[in-house]
Amino acid sequence: MASExxxxxxxxxxxxxxxxxxxxxxxxxxxxxxPVAWYTPTxxxxxxGIAVLAILALLVLSTSKRAIVPSRGQSVAELAYGFVxxxxxxxxxxxxxxxxxxxxxxxxxxxxxxxxxxxxMSFTTTSHLAVTVVMALxxxxxxxxxxxxxxxxxxxxxxxxxxxxxxxxxVLALIEVISYFVRPVSHSIRLMGNMMAGHAVIKVFAGFxxxxxxxxxxxxxxxxxxxLEVLVSFIQAYVFAILTCVYLKDAxxxxx
Amino acid sequence: xxxxxxxxxxxxxxxxxxxxxxxxxxxIGMPQLCFxxxxxxxxxxxxxxVVIFLILSRVALPRIAAILxxxxxxxxxxxxxxEDLKARAVExxxxxxxxxxxxxxxxxxxxxxxxxxxxADLNDAIAQADAEIAARSAESEKAISEIRAGALExxxxxxxxxxxxxxxxxxxxxxxxxxxxxxxxxxxx
Numbered sequence: 001m002a003s004e005x006x007x008x009x010x011x012x013x014x015x016x017x018x019x020x021x022x023x024x025x026x027x028x029x030x031x032x033x034x035p036v037a038w039y040t041p042t043x044x045x046x047x048x049g050i051a052v053l054a055i056l057a058l059l060v061l062s063t064s065k066r067a068i069v070p071s072r073g074q075s076v077a078e079l080a081y082g083f084v085x086x087x088x089x090x091x092x093x094x095x096x097x098x099x100x101x102x103x104x105x106x107x108x109x110x111x112x113x114x115x116x117x118x119x120x121m122s123f124t125t126t127s128h129l130a131v132t133v134v135m136a137l138x139x140x141x142x143x144x145x146x147x148x149x150x151x152x153x154x155x156x157x158x159x160x161x162x163x164x165x166x167x168x169x170x171v172l173a174l175i176e177v178i179s180y181f182v183r184p185v186s187h188s189i190r191l192m193g194n195m196m197a198g199h200a201v202i203k204v205f206a207g208f209x210x211x212x213x214x215x216x217x218x219x220x221x222x223x224x225x226x227x228l229e230v231l232v233s234f235i236q237a238y239v240f241a242i243l244t245c246v247y248l249k250d251a252x253x254x255x256x
Numbered sequence: 257x258x259x260x261x262x263x264x265x266x267x268x269x270x271x272x273x274x275x276x277x278x279x280x281x282x283x284i285g286m287p288q289l290c291f292x293x294x295x296x297x298x299x300x301x302x303x304x305x306v307v308i309f310l311i312l313s314r315v316a317l318p319r320i321a322a323i324l325x326x327x328x329x330x331x332x333x334x335x336x337x338x339e340d341l342k343a344r345a346v347e348x349x350x351x352x353x354x355x356x357x358x359x360x361x362x363x364x365x366x367x368x369x370x371x372x373x374x375x376a377d378l379n380d381a382i383a384q385a386d387a388e389i390a391a392r393s394a395e396s397e398k399a400i401s402e403i404r405a406g407a408l409e410x411x412x413x414x415x416x417x418x419x420x421x422x423x424x425x426x427x428x429x430x431x432x433x434x435x436x437x438x439x440x441x442x443x444x445x
Contacts, residue, residue: 025287038295048304059316130297
């Protein structure tokens with residue numbers, strides 16, 4: 001990070017390589033240069049708004065004909081629906097279906113935001129800890145409260161593995177409790193870290209492209225990383241959604 | 257790193273624009289860890305998620321579910337119709353087979369009738385021919401017996417004449433009645 005700062009200095013002093021891999025993550029107000037208050041419309045607002053419009057176009061406009069034989073857009077919408085629906089049904093079980101709209105919301109937001117972040121000059125909302133942590137904590141609290149609401153205090157049996165030999169159970173319970181409370185951390189940092197790392201790496205390679213001798217290698221590397229990022233964008237959305245389903249299953253069926 | 261970073265924080269702190277950006281507008285450290293921006297991102301995230309949730313739960317998901325179930329219904333209807341048609345095809349095939357079998361039986365019957373008719377004709381013809389043959393052979397029989405009777409008569413006449421001639425030659429007067437009786441008795445004997 002220090003090197004980036006010095007890189008910026010060098011650039012300002014005129015000449016050499018220019019590395020600003022983290023500048024793409026700066027939150028800026030859309031209008032003017034004032035401070036960023038909680039209500040200020042920023043580039044976060046812009047790109048989340050674009051994500052909403054993209055989801056609207058994909059899931060609402062493309063299905064407006066309600067065709068029996070679907071168009072291309074409607075096929076994609078049906079595919080997304082079927083994909084998440086089946087995931088919820090398979091992982092969380094039949095009684096998890098009523099939480100399907102929530103998981104679909106999370107999945108669609110993350111996958112669309114991830115893909116929008118791959119557009120050059122765009123802002124990747126899901127590469128920010130503030131965004132992923134809110135979603136992860138929302139899942140964590142929802143699942144925990146749901147567990148206690150559905151099962152009362154017996155939800156705690158989730159940590160008491162009755163299949164294990166008795167002397168091992170307290171140790172396992174401790175591990176289970178720790179892993180339970182680490183869930184939101186790993187859940188949020190996994191997504192944010194993946195998105196941030198890929199985008200930063202692309203920027204670093206883009207900085208090297210300024211040097212003529214290594215520019216072709218740099219461009220090839222950007223292409224390769226970009227392809228990887230397309231994959232990662234989808235996989236991370238999938239991972240976030242499926243982990244949500246797994247946590248939901250724990251809340252619905254805490255007894256192993 | 258720490259010293260350099262703090263070196264850049266100083267001018268930023270003086271600026272009102274933002275505490276996580278250096279004097280040149282570049283990022284200091286990870287912008288992800290700039291807590292000044294957290295409330296803004298969280299607020300807009302919540303707004304976004306609520307809007308997406310409302311769009312999905314009110315419009316998109318019910319609509320897609322309706323489309324999918326409608327398609328499922330159409331498909332099962334079509335399958336039922338196809339099965340119906342298949343049953344009808346099987347029925348038609350059965351009817352065809354039956355018609356074919358009927359036609360075959362009819363043909364057999366006609367052939368049998370024709371054969372019987374021909375046989376009857378043949379029998380008639382044979383009977384007629386037999387009758388004719390019988391008639392002819394009876395006629396022949398009759399002719400033969402006539403001829404035989406004629407021959408016997410001729411023999412008797414010749415014998416009587418011969419006997420009369422012999423009697424006359426011996427100098428007697430032939431008694432024709434006695435000669436006839438003698439010839440008859442000889443012929444019978």
